[in-house]
Amino acid sequence: PRSFRIVVLPGDGIGPEVVAQAVRVLEAVSAVSSDFQLKLESHDFGGCAIDAHGEPLPQSTLQACKDADAILMGSIGGPKWGVDAKVRPEPGLLALRKALGLYANIRPANLASDSLLDYSPLRPEVAKGVDIIVVRELIGGAYFGTRKEQGVAPDVDTAWDTMIYSVEEVQRITRVAAQIAVAANPPLEIHSVDKANVLASSRLWRKVVTETLTKEYPQIKFHHQLVDSAAMFITSNPRKLNGIILTENLFGDILSDQTSVIPGSLGLLPSASLAGAPSTPSADFKPTLGIYEPIHGSAPDIAGQGIANPIGTILSAAMLLRYSLGLEKPAKAIEDAVRRVLDTPELGGSGLRTADLGGKVATVELGDRIVEAL
C-alpha cells in the first residue's frame, strides 16, 4: 500500500481535543483500506511551542512540515500569547504559510444538514441552500507587503502596509478557483471580489482574473463584485454568491469569517491551505502540500472541558485526503458519515449535538459516533 506521512499540529486551547477525534477518523479509514496507510507524527506549533521552545515555529516543526505529504492542524493562540505578548503565535502561522508556499486558502461554507437551519443567525429562508466556497489568496497582499512600524524616534509617526500583487500571484490563485469550479458539474460560478473602483492592486486583480478565466476556462461563468457590496450580499442574500468567492488575502480574511457564521456554528467548518491548484477528479492526481484545519479558533474559554465540536476538524481531515493524497473515496466516506450522524435520529439525531449547537454530547462521543458511522 502507498504510505503517506501526515504531520499533526494539535495547537492550543481546544486544538488537541478536536484534532484527536480527526486523527481517530483518519486511522479508521486507513485501517479498512489496503490501498494506503498513514504515518502520523505530532509536532509543537503555536502557543505551546512558544512555551516549550521560545518560538511559535521551531525549526524541527518546519522541517517536518516540509517533508510531509499533508498537515492536520488545530487552532493556535490564546490570551496567554495575546497582541501585547513579546512572542506571539501569529507570526509563526504567517511564516509557516509562506515557507510552505500555501497561497490558496479554501473555505467551504454550507449547511451540513437542513436540521441545523435553526442555528443560523439568518432567517431560515435566507440561510437555506447557501453553498459558498471562499478561495482566498493567502501569502500576498497587505499581509506580506513591506511595512514599517512606528519607531522609537519621536519624529517617526506613521505606519504602513503595502497591498501588493503581481500578475503571477493573481493568475495562480485564479487557477485554483477555476480548478475547484470545474470539478463540479455544471462548473461553479466564480464571484471575484475586489475594490477596483478605488485600489490599484484591485484593478490589476480584476484584469488578471478576467484574462485568466476567459482564456483558460471559457466554460466558467464569472463576474466581479466590489468588496463592500459583497459584504452586503453575504448577509442579505448569500445565495446570490453561491459558487466560489475568489478574493485577495485581507478581503478573504474578513469575508470568509463573515460567511462562516451562516451555517450556524463555526464548529462545523473545515478549511484547506494549499501550495498548488487541486487536480480535477477526471485528470491524473498531482499531490499538493496543504495544511488542513477547522476555521474556528482555539476557544480557550471551553478548552479542557471536552465539549468542543470536532466536526470542523474531521471535515478538514476529509479535505486532506482529497486534496493532498488524492483519496476521494475515504474523503467522501467521512463527509457522508458526518452528514448521517447529524441527520439520522437513530444515531442520536438532533440529540447528537455538541454545546455550540445546543446539545450536550461530548467531543469524544461525537467522534465515536462518526467512527461507527463510517
Place this chain on the structure above:
Amino acid sequence: PRSFRIVVLPGDGIGPEVVAQAVRVLEAVSAVSSDFQLKLESHDFGGCAIDAHGEPLPQSTLQACKDADAILMGSIGGPKWGVDAKVRPEPGLLALRKALGLYANIRPANLASDSLLDYSPLRPEVAKGVDIIVVRELIGGAYFGTRKEQGVAPDVDTAWDTMIYSVEEVQRITRVAAQIAVAANPPLEIHSVDKANVLASSRLWRKVVTETLTKEYPQIKFHHQLVDSAAMFITSNPRKLNGIILTENLFGDILSDQTSVIPGSLGLLPSASLAGAPSTPSADFKPTLGIYEPIHGSAPDIAGQGIANPIGTILSAAMLLRYSLGLEKPAKAIEDAVRRVLDTPELGGSGLRTADLGGKVATVELGDRIVEAL
C-alpha cells in the same frame, strides 16, 4: 434669523428623486422657524457632471461646496460610467472628500421602528435592539496611499496601494468617535476595529486609539476587536457591538455596508461625512462642514419610477441640521416625524412603505406624509 448656505448635489439615478423630498423637508422646518433660514442651491456632481462638463467634480461645484455651510447629496454613478469608463464618478467623490477634509464618516444603523424587524435578513431576535454607529476614517489608508498602476511596459507586472496612517490622523478620528460617544448618556461604548495581529498600520491605530481615549476620555469604555471577528459578530450577534464601531477607511467601507443590511432596508439609513469632531450638545456649538447622503446607491434599475425610499436622505438632512448647523430641535423633529410615519397606523402604518419594504407608496407621497407629520 441666521442664514445658512446649503449646497445640494442631486447626483445620478434615484438621487434627484430622493433628494427632492429631503429638500422639501428642510424647507418645511425652516418655514416654521424664525431662528434660521436655509438658502439652497443645486450643483452638478458625479455622472451627470461627467455628461455636462466632462468631469465628475467641476471647479464650480467644488468652489460652491467650499463656500457652503453644509452639503446634501444624492448617490452618484451608474452603469453608464462603470469601472471601464474613461471618466468615472468615484475619483470625483474621493477628490471632493479630500479637498473638503472630510475625514469622519458617520453611519448609524438602527431599526427606525420595530415594525420593520421582518425586513431584516437576520432573525428578529438577533436584529432586535441593534444600535450601532460606524465611525469610519474617510481620507486616509489605502484609499489615498501612493499607488502604482500596471504600466504598458511588459515588465511592470505588479500594482500596489499603501495602507498608511499617521498618529494625527488616528487621533482626530478617535476624537470624533469619542465626541459622539459622550453625547449620549451614559456614554456609548467604543469598539475599535483593526487587524493588529498582522498589520503595522493597525498596531499604530490600536496604540493611538488606546492613548487618546485613556488620556482624553477616561469615562468612555472601549475595547479592540480584530476585523475578521468583527465581521463575524456583526452578523452573528450584532448587539455585542452596540455603541460605536471605530475603524479605518477600507475596513469601514466593508463593515459599514455589512452593518447597514441589518435594519432591513438600505433605503432607511443616513450618513454624514464631517471635516471635524461634532460638538457635544452641552458645549458651545462649533460648525463643521459636512456632506450628508443616504447610504444606498443610485439604483439605476428603479430610477425615474418614483418608487425609491426617501427616508435615508431625509434622515441625512436631519444629521445636516444637527452636525453642521447646530440645529438640534428641527433635527430631532424630522427624526420623530419619520418614526411616527413608520409606526402610526393612522398615518398609513405598515401600509405606508416604499417598495424596498414591501409597500406600494410612492417617493413623493412618503415625502408628503413626513412633511405633514412634522
